Amino acid sequence: MTHAHSDLAIVSPTYFVREGVRTQLSDLRNNIISFPTMDELERHLASAPSARSGDTLLAIVDLGALDESAFSQLRGMWTDQGVRCIVLSDEENFADLRGQYFEGLRAIVSHGVELQNFAALIGLIEAGYVILPEMVAKSAQVASMAGFGQSQLDEDGADELDLETIRTGLYQLTARETQVLKLVGKGFGNKRVATQLNISATTVRLHLRSILRKLGIENRTQAALIAINNLATLKMDTAMPIGS
Secondary structure, three states: OOOOOOEEEEEOOOHHHHHHHHHHHOOOOOOEEEEOOHHHHHHHHHHOHHHOOHHHEEEEEEOOOOOHHHHHHHHHHHHHHOOEEEEEEOHHHHHHHOOOOOOOEEEEEEOOOOHHHHHHHHHHHHOOEEEOOHHHHHHOOOOOOEOOOEEEEEOOEEOOOOHHHHHHHHHHOOHHHHHHHHHHHOOOOHHHHHHHHOOOHHHHHHHHHHHHHHHOOOOHHHHHHHHHOOHHHHOOOOOOOOOO
16 A cells, blocks of 8 residues: 655654754655654654554654664554554664564665655655565565665565666666666656756666666666665766766
8 A cells, every 4th residue: 555645753862863864854744753762752652642543654763783672662553553664774784684574664774875865765665665675575575676675565475676687787887877876766857867967858768778778677666776775886986077
């Protein structure tokens, strides 16, 4: 089911993370609440009548290492109130998150994801995508899809893409194609990409066709998924002459 216009809750012990995410998403959502702890989010859900319609709430939860109690709370919020969540964690801790998947867990992403990518990330989740590290997806018996192993669930389970082709393809992209892919990951449409790079929309379309071919994928949404969780690969020097 697609959840449009979800209210957002941000949970992080770090003030700058809470405010940074809030600032980046302020144009996307009017109702954004934030808490330093999971306990405070739980108390809010228990006490605020308007917060009890959990199927309209998406929680962005900042975790470092695996926190069993936090996952237990998240599972409870999903079971009792339908609260869905995005978990932020360090890449080195991804392996520890195997076995933690539950239906309400819609994404596990690296702290390295740039804040400006959150709007695109949430849009993908609300379109029905589940974005997981490969080892978590496999442990949840969800087919790997892209990047660290994102998965799109459908009625049959998942459509699988060739991860090796994706990884190889990322290094075959030209500097300009890398720039285009990064902007697609930020949710830019063709016209905005063209304006940003001072090229024509027709040229953007040509670059996108080449990107899809090299990565072995079929559409722009899959490209955005790959971009969001491959920032380390995409942070190569991409300076190019204007209009190239």
